[in-house]
Amino acid sequence: MTDLTTKLAGVTFPNPVFTASGCAAAGRELDQFFDVTRIGGVVTKSIMLDARSGRATPRMAETPSGMLNSIGLQGPGIDQFLEKDLAWLADRGARAVVSIAGGSVDDYAKLAQRLRGHPAVSMVEVNISCPNVEDRGQVFACDPRASSGVVQAVRQNTAAGTPVFAKLSPDVTDITTIAKACVDAGADGLSVINTLLGMVIDTTTMRPALAGITGGLSGPAIRPVAVRCVWQVHAALPDVPILGMGGIRTGLDALEFLLAGASAVSVGTTVFGDPTAPVRVLAELEHALAERGIARLADVIGLAHRPPVPSVPESPDPVGDEPVVDLRRSFDDTFEETS
Amino acid sequence: MPLQVQGEILSVKRVGAYQAMTVVAPGIPELTRPGHFLAVQVGGPESSMLLRRAFAIYDVKDRGVYGGTVEFVFAVHGKGTAWLSQRRPQDKLDVVGPLGKPFRLPKNPVNVTLVGGGYGSAPLLPLATALRERGCRVDIVLGAGTADRLFGFMEAKRMADSLAVTTDDGSIGLHGRVSDVLPAVLDKSRADVVYACGPMAMLRAVTDQAAERGIPCQVAVEESMACGIGVCMTCVLPVVGDDGLTRMVRSCVEGPVFLGDRVRWDDVGTVPLDTVGAITAPGAHR
Numbered sequence: 001m002t003d004l005t006t007k008l009a010g011v012t013f014p015n016p017v018f019t020a021s022g023c024a025a026a027g028r029e030l031d032q033f034f035d036v037t038r039i040g041g042v043v044t045k046s047i048m049l050d051a052r053s054g055r056a057t058p059r060m061a062e063t064p065s066g067m068l069n070s071i072g073l074q075g076p077g078i079d080q081f082l083e084k085d086l087a088w089l090a091d092r093g094a095r096a097v098v099s100i101a102g103g104s105v106d107d108y109a110k111l112a113q114r115l116r117g118h119p120a121v122s123m124v125e126v127n128i129s130c131p132n133v134e135d136r137g138q139v140f141a142c143d144p145r146a147s148s149g150v151v152q153a154v155r156q157n158t159a160a161g162t163p164v165f166a167k168l169s170p171d172v173t174d175i176t177t178i179a180k181a182c183v184d185a186g187a188d189g190l191s192v193i194n195t196l197l198g199m200v201i202d203t204t205t206m207r208p209a210l211a212g213i214t215g216g217l218s219g220p221a222i223r224p225v226a227v228r229c230v231w232q233v234h235a236a237l238p239d240v241p242i243l244g245m246g247g248i249r250t251g252l253d254a255l256e257f258l259l260a261g262a263s264a265v266s267v268g269t270t271v272f273g274d275p276t277a278p279v280r281v282l283a284e285l286e287h288a289l290a291e292r293g294i295a296r297l298a299d300v301i302g303l304a305h306r307p308p309v310p311s312v313p314e315s316p317d318p319v320g321d322e323p324v325v326d327l328r329r330s331f332d333d334t335f336e337e338t339s
Numbered sequence: 340m341p342l343q344v345q346g347e348i349l350s351v352k353r354v355g356a357y358q359a360m361t362v363v364a365p366g367i368p369e370l371t372r373p374g375h376f377l378a379v380q381v382g383g384p385e386s387s388m389l390l391r392r393a394f395a396i397y398d399v400k401d402r403g404v405y406g407g408t409v410e411f412v413f414a415v416h417g418k419g420t421a422w423l424s425q426r427r428p429q430d431k432l433d434v435v436g437p438l439g440k441p442f443r444l445p446k447n448p449v450n451v452t453l454v455g456g457g458y459g460s461a462p463l464l465p466l467a468t469a470l471r472e473r474g475c476r477v478d479i480v481l482g483a484g485t486a487d488r489l490f491g492f493m494e495a496k497r498m499a500d501s502l503a504v505t506t507d508d509g510s511i512g513l514h515g516r517v518s519d520v521l522p523a524v525l526d527k528s529r530a531d532v533v534y535a536c537g538p539m540a541m542l543r544a545v546t547d548q549a550a551e552r553g554i555p556c557q558v559a560v561e562e563s564m565a566c567g568i569g570v571c572m573t574c575v576l577p578v579v580g581d582d583g584l585t586r587m588v589r590s591c592v593e594g595p596v597f598l599g600d601r602v603r604w605d606d607v608g609t610v611p612l613d614t615v616g617a618i619t620a621p622g623a624h625r
Contacts, residue, residue: 022572029569029592032340045572051616053587056609060565060573065387067565071572074587077616211608219389272566273380273389275435276343 002289003296004282006040006263008241009163009188011122013040013095013264016297017254017282020245020268021046021099021125021167022071023218026085031092033275039282040264041095043243044085046127048101049110051077056211061200066219066247067269068198070212073101073130078114090120097243099167101127105153112157112164121162125243126154126187129169129194131216141169141194144181155186165243167191168229170222175229176236189241192233192262193226219269223247227260234261234302249277251284258297259304341438341568342366348430349408355487357458358424359397360432361410367436368399368407373466374559374596375437377411378567381419390565392419393591395462395536396437409436412461412490438567439595442466442534442557448474449531452524453499454517454545456537457483460491462559463536467498476500478528482517482541486510501528518544530554535599536561539607546599556599562590577603577611585614 004015018041024030027042036042054074061068075081089096098121100111108126115121128150129141140146147166155164166182168175170193179190195216200209208214226246234242244262248254249270257265270277294300346364353359367377378391394411401407415424426432442462445451451470453463460481467477479499483489484507492511496502503520504512513520518541525533525548535545536559549556562574569592578588579601587610588594603611610617 023570025570025572032568033343052618053610053614053616054572054575057573057575057607058563059575060390060563060571062388062390062565065389067389069565069571069573074572074575074616269389272571273391274343274433275566275568275570 002286002294003298004286006297008123008165008243008263010161011163013122015040015282016258016264017278017285018097018243018264018266019043019271019278020266021127022069023268023271026081026089027092027094028085028088030271030275030278034279036092036094039278041097041122042089043097043125043266044081044089044099045075046073046099046101046130047075047078047081047111048073049078049107051075051080058209058211059215061209061215063198063200063217063219064221066217066221067272068200068210068215068217069195070210070215072212078111082114082118086118086120094120095122096120097123097125097165099125099127100154101130105149108150109153109157112154116157117159123163123165124154124158125165125167125191126151127167127194129167131169131171131195131197131214139169141167141178142172144178147178148181148185151182151185151187163188165189165191167194168233169194170225170229171197176232179233179237179240183237183240189243190233191243191245191266193222193229193246196222196225218247220247220249220253223253227256230257230260230262231304235305238302248281251281251286251288254281254285255288255300258300259302261302261305263301340370341435342370343433343435346432346434347405348426348428348432349405350428351424351426354412354490356485357412357414357488357490359410359412360423360426361408362432362434363405363407364409364434364436365406367409367434368401371396371399371409371437372441373469374439374441374462376439376567376595377409377434377436378438378564379411379423380433381422388419388422391435391567392423393438393564393567395459395559395595396465397461398465409434412458414458435567439591440593442559442596444469444473445475445532450476450478450528452478452480452521452528452530452533454480454521454533454535454537454541455482455491456517456541457488458490459535459537459541459559459561460495463534464491464494464498466534467495471498476528478524478530479503480505480517480521480524482506482537484508516544517541518548521545521548525549525552525554533557533599535559539604542599542602543604546602546604550600557596558599558602559595560590560597560602561595564591567591577606577609577614579603585611587614
């Protein structure tokens with residue numbers, strides 16, 4: 001049995017597969033398809049202080065191996081969220097990662113205060129990177145100082161034992177600059193990545209396909225971008241836990257993120273086409289780890305960053321039928337065995 | 340409670356301009372009521388099309404030789420439905436259903452008029468059966484662009500107390516729209532309730548004509564959806580709630596059946612300024 005537990009800034013989760021913000025509502029709909037307490041946690045759709053209608057329709061356009069969305073953070077506001085959604089998650093015994101979004105530092109501070117000490121809140125994810133806001137200048141995650149201000153406010157207003165993760169945008173020149181600014185401001189971890197800003201033009205109407213004109217691109221189409229971002233952030237900040245997401249469809253996709261440096265992953269857009277995807281990905285990941293002879297999930301986190309092992313002319317003859325590969329084996333060990 | 344089922348296609352039939360597909364999907368038929376829909380995966384497990392396609396459920400059989408089956412009707416619109424139209428018996432198909440809120444049935448044996456546009460008649464035919472079983476008088480109005488886009492003509496004719504047909508080109512029935520014949524049908528049949536499914540413009544016209552006579556009207560809308568299960572928030576439209584307030588509601592879980600007079604037809608595709616949570620600042624939401 002593979003030990004699938006993972007630690008995110010001091011909090012232990014039974015396994016590393018989570019839902020993704022905006023792709024699972026608050027878990028209740030998906031609980032019809034699988035037991036939401038079986039996964040690492042439910043990351044809820046970003047909640048704001050007040051109720052919000054979101055944008056006009058069309059809000060969605062399917063793209064090759066992905067989709068654009070332009071929802072505009074539709075939601076009931078924090079009061080109803082606490083009363084209905086979070087209460088349900090608590091009742092259900094699910095681990096909740098509550099995503100929050102606001103238009104100002106003060107909004108975020110107030111949201112953090114409202115969540116403070118709530119027993120169902122395992123973590124807070126700070127959405128500073130939603131592209132579907134009125135003003136692109138409002139995307140905090142595009143600016144290190146703005147990111148820092150928001151993260152600091154949330155950290156200060158969150159209970160000490162509750163990790164605060166900042167969700168980063170890939171639409172920046174250097175994601176590690178923003179990552180460092182968030183960590184310096186008190187972020188306990190980072191969620192990598194939010195959607196990429198994209199656009200589709202309908203060639204029949206000859207107008208933008210989305211009412212909001214631009215939207216966030218998600219799905220397997222963005223996976224290589226997400227893996228690259230996780231890799232860069234982990235290389236820059238190896239001790240900071242990462243919740244990785246972006247186009248995860250299978251257990252092997254999840255493994256890719258773990259190898260790049262994520263300690264856990266979110267399954268997002270795939271859920272739209274496959275509502276049982278989170279538990280399927282979890283089972284596939286467990287199988288993939290077992291197949292590779294890995295006993296502890298923690299052993300693969302960031303493993304792709306190890307120096308390459310030189311190719312050897314003849315493989316060593318290990319004891320037993322199955323070749324045993326010690327992934328942590330150093331260069332010297334390898335050299336001696338083969339010489 | 341919906342199920343996700345790895346189904347097997349039993350048959351794909353051409354019906355005029357449409358295709359009717361029957362899938363062995365154990366568990367789903369027993370749960371299905373008229374107005375429910377299915378969300379179907381397209382393109383196979385490695386597909387670059389991630390999103391399900393939603394179709395109203397036409398017919399279900401609890402027990403067949405191969406197990407429970409579910410049938411739906413579709414038109415080839417894009418790549419997803421083109422792929423679907425190329426499936427053959429015994430191919431696998433991942434289906435989720437039954438989804439949405441079905442039509443609510445009258446408690447008493449009243450006079451009912453059903454109005455279907457194009458293949459929007461598909462969910463109305465099992466509804467007609469259920470209404471007949473309750474002793475209702477059932478009058479049906481079917482409309483389509485052309486004769487080959489009229490779905491369920493023979494079945495409707497067999498089942499209905501009266502059937503009126505219109506086509507935009509006059510290739511069958513009256514040359515015109517369902518709204519040209521509906522008032523006379525409603526008056527003659529002394530309709531107590533109206534049910535409709537079809538294009539938005541038709542649903543709106545039907546709602547208005549029913550409202551003029553004070554007849555309650557249930558409509559099944561077709562909005563584009565990404566998930567069909569209530570998590571993506573793409574299939575919303577402005578609907579007035581019991582409290583009189585307008586909200587952007589999900590047609591997949593709060594619909595697809597709505598009371599016609601609750602839908603703000605003028606504002607579909609927009610967020611009316613008096614919607615709960617609408618941002619009214621200049622330059623904000625459209």
